[in-house]
Amino acid sequence: MPTDPKVNGVQQRTGAPVVNASTVGEVIVVTSGDGSLRLFQPDRDPLVFNTHEGVILSMARESRYLLTGGEDGRFLRVSLKGEVEEIASFGSKWVDCVASDGEHFACSSGRVAYVWSPDRSQPVPLEHQSTVGGLAFNARGNQLAVAHYGGVTIWTRRGIKWTKSVLAYKGFHASVTFSPNGKFVVSTMQENALHGWRLSDNADFSMSPYPAKIKSIAWAGNAPYLVTSGASEAVCWPFKGKDGPMGKGPICVAGRKQIVSCVQGFPDVNGVLAGFHDGTVVLSQIKPESDAVVLRNATGVEVTAIAVTETGSHILIGDAEGEILWFKMQ
């Protein structure tokens, strides 16, 4: 039974922690540490597909498909019908990160990012000095950001050639993301901080300090805002105008006496969903002093994934013990 009377939904338990959740239109796809991939859609029973042997470490949407990377060394493409295609296999090496802009797609294993272009069967290997922490394409698909120790490398494609420029900043950079307009790139760090760059002039800025490591980031709202976990509130950095968050503070919403472990934007309403270390999930508008609505009460288990269908009709919550809650917004 759902823990909150406002919620009326379906609960499922996987055999391992929920790792990731992605939205494909009205379908939500969830991965977990047991190698299974689950599909949830309105008015249909959930579907379960077995894909990887062991943990699915990463997932990205590629139009109507999902790309996944696993500890079994395989890089897979999975259709919404559960058809699995192996794109590449790296043997005993993990596939840590995957990304797609809908046309190009990429994965990383160790220090190398591999990029596939639509007209070529073989990937282009892009090497780095240390293991890749994160991958992201920009919306135009002509740039790939790769986070690693010592900074972020921006690879720019001209024809079939990729050329690099390195944005250096001391420390290990884990995940990385482009702002929706492609003008900024932001990484999460091993330290409790984010680091950002404006690509027009490489001006950089730190967004810190946080009380905990930032494990989850999402673009949300109308500014747009980069919303992050890692504090007792959802921290929302505005990326409006040419300066982005430089010289501005964040808007902090959904504050509680717990650390936010997972964030997700809520479509259309300038809203954000924040999942906490104790399992609570709240919805708030991104504006100062807005009241947050509790969607699910505390369960005692850390929220590890949140996803919303494109129309905002349904929400999925996954946690560190493999509990999945799928419900209709009232």
Added chain:
Amino acid sequence: MNAQVPVTVLTGFLGAGKTTLLNRILTEQHGRRFAVIVNEFGEEGIDNDLVVDVDEEVFEMNNGCICCTVRGDLIRILSGLMKRADKLDAIIVETTGLADPAPVAQTFFVDQEVADRTALDAIVTMADAVHLELQLDDHHEAEEQIAFADVILLNKTDLVDPAILDRVEARIKKINPYAKIRRTTRCDLPLDEILGLDAFSLDRITEFEPDFLESDHDHEHDDDISSISLASETALDYDKFERWFSTLLRTQGQNILRSKGILDFQGMDKRYVFQGVHMLMDGAPMGDWPEGGQRTSKIVFIGRDLESMRLQEGFDACKVA
């Protein structure tokens, strides 16, 4: 929440027998679920489903502390392993022959997620009885691996005269008098003497008391790693100690490899227990003093150039006036 998975760090020079020990752990029927993290450039490949190959990556933290380094690959791999469906009973991390054990240990102090889900169990160092003396002369890494160890397996003892064996053991004790030394021929000892020791838990520090005060201060030359232990039957002042100790770790942390202590602070009912690796330390009030018995504060340092740090003087100044 799930209990923390214990992580054993296995160090030792090339040829000391790490691979033999790992193969034993991987093939023996012990009914426990292990994951073994090995370096992909190790001496010989180990082909087994339980093995995860990594490329050792030592990362400096961007926190202004030059000796605060962590193993970036471990943070990534441990976080991945914790997502598995099957809960592991133990994780074993093999380091390369020349690796400094500090970044591995520091990873467990620095990364909160690693610290929440896993616990550093012990540092086990394999030493080759035939070659250790030479290695100690030639490589400071060999000395560090001995200095960091909780358990030292003195292996290949069948290839060395008993007299030489005693000399090697004495040399080990001079560097690190607090490690347990186990003599083996082909890594043949029960696995529970190297796994599940809980050597880094504050709880267990109080259990190695018997050896705690046996130490000598012999020095051959300044580069040598040695140990110093200090004791006081007078209670200590918490504020004074905090000031002295944090300054000490900040300024001398690079030369202090490990530190441990059980302290009697005035006004505190419980024993204050701590342990540190270089500049990082973890401490908490833990367990009662024996009723009616003498409360003796004890502290031990293993490191280089300890004599110059005026440890006795600093420690004495923390006593309640």
